[in-house]
Amino acid sequence: MKTTKKFTAAFAALALVFALGSCANGTNNDENQTGKVELESIERVYSYEYEGDYGLDAIIEADITDPQELINYLVYKLQASYGTKEVEKSLSVKAIRAGCCSITANNAGNAGGKIYGRNYDYPDDTAMVIHTRPDNGYESVSTAYPHFIVETPNWEPSTNLPKELIGYCLIYAPLDGMNEKGFYISILEAGDTEKTVQTSKGKHDIQTTVAVRYLLDKADSVDKALELLKTFNMHSVFGIAYHFAMADTTGKSVVVEYINNEMKVTDTKVVTNHYLTPDSGKLTPDASKNTILRYNSAFGAGEAANWEMTPEQIRDALQAASSGQYHPDGSYITIWSAVYEPNAKKITYYFRENYNKYAEINLGSKK
Template sequence: MKKILMWVGLVLVFLLVVFGIVFRNEITTIATTKKLNDKPFYEMNYRGDYALDKILKKGVDNDQELADFATKQLLHGIPVKIKVPNLGCTTFNAITPDGDKTFARNFDLDNAPVMVVRTKPKNDYESISVVDPGLIGIKAEGMNKPMGRLMTLVAPYIPLDGMNEKGLSVAVLKLQDENTNQNTGKPGINTTVAIRMILDKAKTTDEAVNLLKKYDMHSSSTATYHFQIADKRGKSVVVEYVNNQMKVLPSDKNYQVATNFYLSPEKYGQGKGQDRYKIATEKLEDQKGILTPEQSMDLLKATHLEDKGDNSKAMVTQWSAVYQQDKLQLDIATGHNYKKVYHFNVH
């Protein structure tokens, strides 16, 4: 009996060692997750390879294909669903009085957890991004549960805004229209894979646009989206898909603003957020595009959405982020609490 117990113990130890070796990156990643406030707001340092090149080569034509890839590649068979919900947002870029570049973003949605994720792929650019774990079904109360923590391993594929080590920033904003579904024979990408690709592989706005041109866009959920992309040289564009045609709208000023309506002439004004666009544009015009990072955060506060009633499904600002592109620093306030701003560096 003693020998049997000894061998059983040795087998268990062996299995634990093998498990630790096979899942070392996943275990380390989950161990880096830290709760910062009761929003809840978390940070994570992602370890390991999330196989971006593999998914770009294979292509994805919808959110389910991305979920299937994540299930197999990142979760070792544990199923996950990815769903981008209704959302409203405001973005703009500006210049500080010292000439540094900034990129700002409000993310508006019903109540959701928030997570800042650092990624450091082996052969691509290091970056920092902000994700909503609700996209993979994790609610606020689920973040502290083992399955919720495990599901956050999909975080690299659900970024909604971010900045890489070259100072390139990008954010996505929803539009009210039918899905974008390009079918030109190129590999497919969806909305969040596009952001991941830009952060990992582009160092300038032009490079980001050229990357998008190489893929057929299949927008997430039942809507279409546009992206604002800006680099630390100050070049900003808004990329839209009008009737499945990619449109690139460069700024003719030292700033640019986007909310949730089309800016392309063919559909200009279709959507919502004109009030937020007006507030941001007028402030930037008045300041000639020059704002300190603190003033950019103040402008995000001026355009943020807050539920004034008891509607738990109301669209409210989940986070306000200012990316200091020269300093590679993210300043972020969560849950429209602008008295507490957190600071993160890309590295």
């Protein structure tokens, strides 16, 4: 393992550059603000890059099972650079119930191959796009939600909470992402409060988000990811149930669920926020629940296209399944929709249900 590391942190305290559209329909109030833009021009969206060794192997060896313990560990690792007392007052792991969506298909666009789409639905707050090039793993782009760890809402870089510190901590809290091999993964709530606490002897402990980081760094396919997951004791963060949507360039697309602490794998092209394992003993939500409505919307879009979908069709499917329409009070929106194209090594982002404006991030690019 290399001991030399290189930081590249690319952040900006961003100004408002466009008026957000309605959460219900995803339209933009400013008709002139459309098309492709730079990521750094979007309100409350930050980017962070790290090249080198960020200590993943040490965290795996530490067998950390509590998210607050993980944050404290990371802050301690950085104490030479940042005043830990002030930082610890401002960093506190918190849970908020969420609803999200994942869809995979064949890419009918110019890039060909496969295509993956992801909605992240939560109360509106800052987002961060993280680009990592680890010394001993695969390059990846992932997306994170700073308010999971920052006490105050709508974090922006400050003296006691600098961009480098928050970005470094969020390396271990990716919520979706794709690596250079075209492996894709996202976390979604599974629908109940069954906490996963595996305790097999001889295995390291790993938390939900750290598992996503580990798989982005180490897995070149769904099969490899499943093999790696079996080597760990999984511990779900926040004491509720999660499942992983995963896909790769071979066309394999699955959901991984933990039921009675057993890992279950089910083939599926669409995942929202209810269990998909057959005969799981879990109740299927009523057809009027928005997890079912969003699932049916995304699945119907795929079926209508015979699962041959352009990036624009994936975007439209994500828009149709977006969260704001189910929360007219604005309590939840789709903070980001991401379209992942492995052949093009490209991720296209739409933020806060504005589907007229987008930003692109490429694997292999450097600032």
